[in-house]
């Protein structure tokens with residue numbers, strides 16, 4: 549695993565690449581969000597921070613300290629659909645006239661941001677009830693989610709990006725790579741020449757990126773397996789010869805392979821732990837979340853349920869667990885007597901660490 553402290557050489561390389569880190573405050577538990585200024589032509593901002601006066605003030609002040617104004621921005625890149633990253637994009641784009649770039653499949657979601665909110669909430673509520681979360685908690689959470697939306701905003705995307713395309717700036721080419729999982733629209737930007745990856749929330753050093761259950765961007769009703777998708781995306785990132793990964797929160801990452809390997813190991817362990825609990829007795833998703841996280845499973849009911857369902861998907865796919873109906877809720881039950889330390893590799897397609905011996 550890489551050291552906690554980022555070396556001065558790493559910061560020098562980032563600065564020399566014309567990349568400036570602006571840490572913008574958010575009202576969320578995650579703390580500040582990282583946005584990046586690329587001092588290039590066009591002058592480019594990667595993500596914006598949430599839609600708040602405080603975030604806008606900070607963005608202006610930090611740009612000013614670097615000798616730039618919001619009005620100077622020419623391109624804004626949106627890495628994914630979460631409000632802590634995109635809330636200010638519209639305001640900044642209107643003031644500067646900057647182009648706004650985002651992965652093509654996220655465009656309808658970004659342009660209609662908030663309109664489908666009621667439907668999103670209803671689907672999340674149905675999912676929560678089905679997995680044993682009480683009506684009381686479901687209602688409380690809907691209020692919180694509703695109030696959070698004010699930190700987001702609709703975005704007019706003038707430059708839809710396609711997976712695999714090169715986004716050319718004067719001094720660099722960024723390869724657009726779709727890496728769904730943390731959210732369905734996660735996009736990373738690869739500077740192969742400098743071996744620097746702009747990864748947003750796809751990979752964060754100090755926290756594992758929550759693969760939140762989200763509605764598919766193509767409008768289909770089928771729930772996607774967010775953690776399975778995420779692990780597949782991580783594998784692709786593991787293949788990149790990246791030397792510096794710039795994340796959406798926290799510090800720059802060196803040694804991304806070791807970090808990703810530790811995430812694979814963590815997800816494997818968590819799935820094994822859940823299997824152990826399910827083997828003892830059949831349980832709902834919410835009961836499993838409570839067994840692992842206690843009260844946090846109530847205050848963060850959707851987040852922890854997403855975690856549980858993501859890992860149980862791995863167990864269901866491998867044939868160790870099945871979902872059974874129990875009145876209005878579903879429970880998970882074990883289908884085998886296999887002990888939890890004998891499950892073998894649950895990472896989809898095989899754990900690359902094991903493959904390397």
Ligand SMILES: [Zn+2]
Pocket residue numbers: 628630730731749
């Ligand atoms: Zn995010």
